[in-house]
Amino acid sequence: MSKGTTIRMWRRTIFVLLALIIVGFGAIVFSLARLQLVEGSSLQTRAVDQQLKDTVFSAQRGTIYDCNMKPLAESASVWKVVLEPAFITDKNREVIAEGLSKILGMDKNEIIKRSMKKTYYDELKRKVETDVKDQIIKFKVEHKIDNGIRLIEDFKRYYPYGEFAASVLGFTGTDNQGLYGLEKQYDSYLTGVPGKLVTAKNAIGTDMPFQYEQKVNAQNGNSLVLTIDEVVQHFLEKNLEEGVKENKVGNRACAIVMNVKTGAILGMAVKGDFDPNNPFAIADKEEAAKIAAMPDGDAKKAALKAAQEKQWRNKSISDTYYPGSVFKMITGSAAMEEGIVNENTPFFCNGSIKVASETIHCWRSYGHGSETFVQGLCNSCNPVFIQIGEKLGPQRFFKYFSAFGFTSKTGIDLPGEPLRTIYYTPEQLNPVELATESFGQNFSITPIQMITAIAAVSNGGYLVQPHVVSQILDEDGNIVKTADTTPKRQVISADTSARMCKILQLNATIGTAKNGYLPGYRIGGKTGTSQKMDVKQKTGVMQYIASYGGFAPADDPQIAMLVFFDEPHGGSYYGAAVAGPVFAKTMEEILPYLGVQRKYTDSELAKLDVKAPDVVGKTIDEAKSILNKQKLTPKIYGSGSKIVSQVPESGKTIPQNGTMVLFTDEKSSDTIVTVPKLTGMSLAAANKTAANAGLNISITGAALTGTNPVSNSQSIAAGTKVPPGTVVVVGFIEPNQVE
Template sequence: MKISQVTVRRRLFFALLFVVIAFAALIIRLGYVQLWKGAELSERAENSWRREVLFQPKRGEVIDRNGVRLAYNISSPTIWAVPAQIKNKAETARRLAPVLGMSESVLFKQLSKRERIVDIKPAGRKISLNKTQQVRELGLPGIYIGEDNKRYYPFGSLAAHILGFTGGYNQGLTGLELRYDQRLSGLAGSVSYLAQANGDVMPDSSDQYTPPRDGLTLQLTLDQTVQSIVERELDQAVLKFQPKSVIAIAMNPKNGEILAMGSRPTYEPDKYREVSSEVYNRNLPIWMTYEPGSTFKIITLAAALQEGKVNLTKEHFYDPGYTEVGGARLRCWKKGGHGSQSFLEVVENSCNPGFVALGQRLGKEKLFSYINAFGFGQKTGIDLNGEENGIMFKPSQVGPVELATTAFGQGVSVTPIQQITAVSAAINGGKLFKPHVAKSWIQPETGTVLEEVKPELVRQVISPETSKQVREALESVVAQGTGRNAFVDGYRVGGKTGTAQKVVGGRYSANEHIVSFIGFAPADDPQLIVYVAVDNPQGIQFGGVVAAPIVRNIMADALPYLGVKPRTKQVEKEYRYGDTPIVTVPNLVGKTVSDLYEDLNMNFRLASSGSGDTVVRQAPAAGSKVERGSVIRIYLGSDN
């Protein structure tokens, strides 16, 4: 069949039209890609070529209330590898392995990974400056040194449970390091470059540097000196009594600021792997729960005074050594009882039957309403992880016996932080404050305070007038009652002992106790409150014998250091048969070490700190009255 010229021309026309349309579509597509999508595709291409070496920011320092550094960073670089840039991996591994102190075969496997960037671990992470210089001198292609740092705790185990520690990537794992990890961590920086498919740097390309943003500085309410005093006494308690555990908290009762907090057993944050996780995960002052014993009587006393249920000096109570409640016989700690006594003497003598009577006068609704108002049975909200609630009776569970035992601190469970927070409210004018350890956040480069943590008032629990009565009664406890071993001459110490049987196998143990003492000073204007609890000390198990002297030693050193001036008036201490003789502290300031022992005779023991040959400060101060055999702490310096 013959095809006409018209048909041929028509076919050629449509073929040409198709080609024109195809080229037009291609030109449009190229224009769209180049002009409209060009920037986006270029960015995507560049991202696929870009490699990054990260630079970790400096983790924010943790400092005490006076600026003493408790946790900071020291330079500790990390080794990175870009496998695609390493032509001879075996030779690189052979030369690098001895410097890092790792197996050559293990290093070779890491260098052979099909990854863009590999961090050499564990031996290449946070290496010393000496090793860093050795790696740098090797000049190995594809091996990079990334600026890094590791956490350093200059005082070892000091405040370990508060500070916590960080992991291999500077991430917070426990304590404040975990609690405030985001603010302390900062933001990472980097150096990025463009690489070819084989890993080589693209010719004529430039690196891009994004500086890291360092973490904020965290200032604490802790005082490093007070913390050291507290931890010294904790160590002494462990040596002397071999307890299962011991805790101590020192706080400003006027605002809830924690000045010191510690416990034993403890650990060093740099060596946390050497101890059981139970040691570093349990911050006992906020985690441990137990029956408080007689220190809880302060709450019953405050409630009874606030409700007008007792007159301490005008009313009397007869104690035969026990009281009968709901068919149960509740005994006093003193066999045979205290006989006839005023209610002030009930407090001084820590008489259980007397406090049962106060609980009965209040009734369960009133007593438990005050217990709740003082913060028991609920978390205080302290800015530390791991706080427990404690355990209180439910209203439906409270019968006559439960009301009676609660009144003298048995059958309920509290935490140390609840106890010191509640007693602070009882003696500071009636104000319950939320305890806290963070004081402020500081911009590290400028030193500017970005945020200040202000005291948080939870509620007014009792009146200032009632609080004054509580302080005066507790001062009598220390001067004339069961707390005499906490007496510090000139400082008007108030406080209360506690001796609580432990529950073992569902029964109260006759041999295991938690003994405690809570003390504050000065009694007319409390500026320091200290709580110590010792779990199952070996030997005599009474709070007044074991815990009260520990609180006394802490206060004797901490009060002068904090600038608290001695008082001219105080309730005189009543000395009883068997009490250690009292002697006057001599003035040692200005004397040389070689001259000291002429003044000491056999009355005192010495503990020194500092360097030099001249005494520049002492505690207790000259003229103070202390027990014979007490320790005088001297601070040495130069006489220039």
């Protein structure tokens, strides 16, 4: 081979080597540049993820308090039981599986299978109570298990009063997220920020020494302080539940108590409701049994879902209805404000009135004859309000309809308010539509809209903002947010409001609302009985809603209440007979609790119960003399010479001219009598029946103002054994009172 050929071969070899070196290093440089500049950030993240493990632990959800800081919803510690397979060896696998299966009630083979996974975190069970956690800790100590089982603190929502205020509070899901009610509305405030435990791990996924562990503490959620008063809510729920049973209500009931000056909701109840501790269980036993009896399948699932959503639905907020004659206070206020009517404006009712081609009837078929505006309202006379509606005209009627808040959501801080209710615009208010709307039919509103309007009628004319949360507090008790109680606008003048309050007080004393009357408390009120036309169109059967809306005291209104029964099937479906007594019983309990003082008229004082004098220790003659001076009749039991005990006790109330029972020895003090049935009677019959049984009765309701009152409730159930002389409070209604 020549020398030139050799040189050329070397040159080619060097050229090829240089090309290979350049290409190889170029590829390396290119890869480095790509890894550093293009993929650097994502690779760093993947590296951190591979080298570190995060264990998230829950923040404690904020507490929900009533206005007096009584907890209505709170979170208590529970625990997650986590298996850490990377720490479990063949030596302790069987022991761990055996122990956990017994404590947690799980299948042992499943735990063994899960312990062989290539992971460091496998959640076995959630929401275990502290007693279970303690058993696991004891098990770990006894078997010297340092790693492999981890307990992570979690929280479970508790509602200490069960069904109490369930429709307001709502409930949370399995991950503590708010699903209904305040829990949903204020979820972002209540939830908090979860904490995190960051731990370094080696190539096989096990923890490295503790110095590589970092904990980020959870930030607990804020708490809510409600306007709801637990005592007011208790009275409201108790009486509403009784009303549902007594009147055989088919489609639930609701009631709202509001501070008329601030819009604060002191009580909001729905029956039937549910237990937020177990919200997916159907509370209505009859309905639950019916669903349980259905064959498994889509129909059963649909029925269960419908029943759950029905019991969760807050009827006070979400349901719409025709308000009926309660709305007449709105039409009347608008007419007075416009100067169209005054208290003495004359009207005439012959039992019906013709509007366009339609004849609309009064509830009294033969009419009311000549009557003033005040009498028309107290008689709840439809023809009077149809004429008032005609005088207002579509534009002015709609102006007040809108101003009182019936064309928009109230904005209450609870979920579920409908976006829009059904009503006619001024252009759609033809004569018949205007006539029916004037007395509360043919348009739909929500109960929360109605009570907000009642508050405006009574508080000087101001439309307030209804709300159930007064403050939001952080975990240290600092105020994060406070409710704004500034009125939205003034709808009617203070003069019109004061005049309407007087008319509604008269209505609750001698008019159609007298079943809500309470001596001394100056109740103002209006009843309503509305037809459910949509139900009739679907089923051919007319159903009704019975309601009573009112406030007290009428001379300086503080509290408004709306009581609402959907489809009563008892002895009556009228608002006066169904809702009026529940309104009265509830007001009689909450007004003294709230510090509202009674102011009796002279006629009320004449019928007022008196305080029982103290005659214990007196001789029989001395006791008789004291009782005779107070016009009380003594009844003596025993053979002693002095009084050893008495019924009623000293200071307790007893009806005027009532009977006081005096015991003169210990043996006679054991005497008891049986309470008879005192309902369904006239006042005279109830008095006689009680006297024959050796009892006193104290009367409430329409007995003091009605013309034909009939007893409909008694404070002590028939058949109860009590000492003679015991006072039984008997409530009366005007049974034939309609509207």
